[in-house]
Amino acid sequence: MSDPHSPHDPNVSRADRAAEVADATSADIALEGGSRVAPAAGARVVPSAPAPDEDRWRRALREIATGNAIISVLAVVLALLVGAIMIAATDENVQAASGYFFARPGDTFAAIWQSVSGAYASFFQGAIYNFRRPEFATGIRPLTETLTFATPLIAAGLGVALAFRVGMFNIGGRGQMLVAAAAGGYVAFAFDLPWGLHMVVALVAGVVAGALWAGIAGLLKARTGAHEVIVTIMLNYVGFYLVYYLLRTPGLLQAPGSSNPTTPAMKDTAVFPDLFGPAYNLHFGFILSLAAVALVWWILERSSLGFRFRAVGLNPNAARVAGINVKSMYVVAMLISGGLIGLAGVDQVLGTVTTGFSSGIDAGIGFDAITVALLGRSTPVGVLVAGILFGAFKAGGFSMQAANGVPIDIVLVVQSLIVLFIAAPPLVRAIFRLPAPGVRPVKARTLKKKEAAK
Structure with a gap:
């Protein structure tokens, strides 16, 4: 007689198995970001009833x-x-x-x-605010500096957090930022395009480069089982020395007539516009980071792709039984994660360091993003708050x-x-x-x- 909970039982439909995975996922969402013990495949999780002698206010405080x-x-x-x-x-x-x-x-x-x-x-x-300044416009400038520093941290933190939710540890933020900065920066200084279009093309080039660089780790994990931590660490070194070589080679990224490993200045048509004028450093990249927060929230909480991400992160075996292609989820998750971290690299070259950049353009943001994702409990809103705090x-x-x-x-x-x-x-x-x-x-x-x- 077959086990009614066996994944090979013909009496158990795929819809029932998917419902079981959904129950396991929903139960774990309540513990999102904390220590989790994924339920076994096929086990339904029934939330415990509140204590009978505990009123709702005490329960809420608890x-x-x-x-x-x-x-x-x-x-x-x-x-x-x-x-x-x-x-x-x-x-x-x-x-x-x-x-x-x-x-x-x-x-x-x-x-x-x-x-x-x-x-x-x-x-x-x-x-936050400098009370020693006589005018509000100058007193609020520190807050805009905080948001400027937070802009790449939010984007990179979202990339790391999304990988966390799929059960992966993307520690390759440095390499992904450098590759994205090189691609976006090259488009920004080497091409002549109309204003607006030039910025969009440079932005897309950087995001795609970061996504493809992270996708290498996702593909290797899916195809060969290689651990993404080892692969992304190695890709950090590969990305750094590749960009450094490009910066030292005339005709590639190195500025003409310069012996220093730096690029030419970004053209004005590709630079992010200032949000509050030239007196402040806050640029359009902050709006893009806020849009990325909304996008990641929608992906994780409102889309079927996000449901599959969470299911794989909670229990890959149960997700596989429910019909989810776990290997493809690893690749897609790393592509999106690398694209978000690539956005942080583009923020640096098109919004902050527009006069040319060197191999230190990442400024440690790739590793700080791990801290931001941990503090934000791998949730989009939490990453936003944590990014502003670290800014x-x-x-x-x-x-x-x-x-x-x-x-x-x-x-x-x-x-x-x-x-x-x-x-x-x-x-x-x-x-x-x-x-x-x-x-x-x-x-x-x-x-x-x-x-x-x-």
């Missing part, structure tokens, strides 16, 4: 306290607290006052307050260094600590005494035991 969003927020808070300790420890006034701490402890605490509050005030003025770190960090002498390395440490805390949710829950997800209140457990005893 869901917030055990959710992934609060972990991300608290991870940032913890990182800022550790950053404050480091700022105080490296401040000369604090070090001097601590030398006579037992004689006048108030001086040490006052120096700590002045050091930390001054640094974070400068961070706010460099990233603020970049803009505000320079202000802290200039105004207060805070080492820029502290900002990098804070970013690293955010990743550390996000990677260890039990640690964050233990520090803030948050309940673990799925744990019912004590009263609910006691009542359940009494009912079972009856």
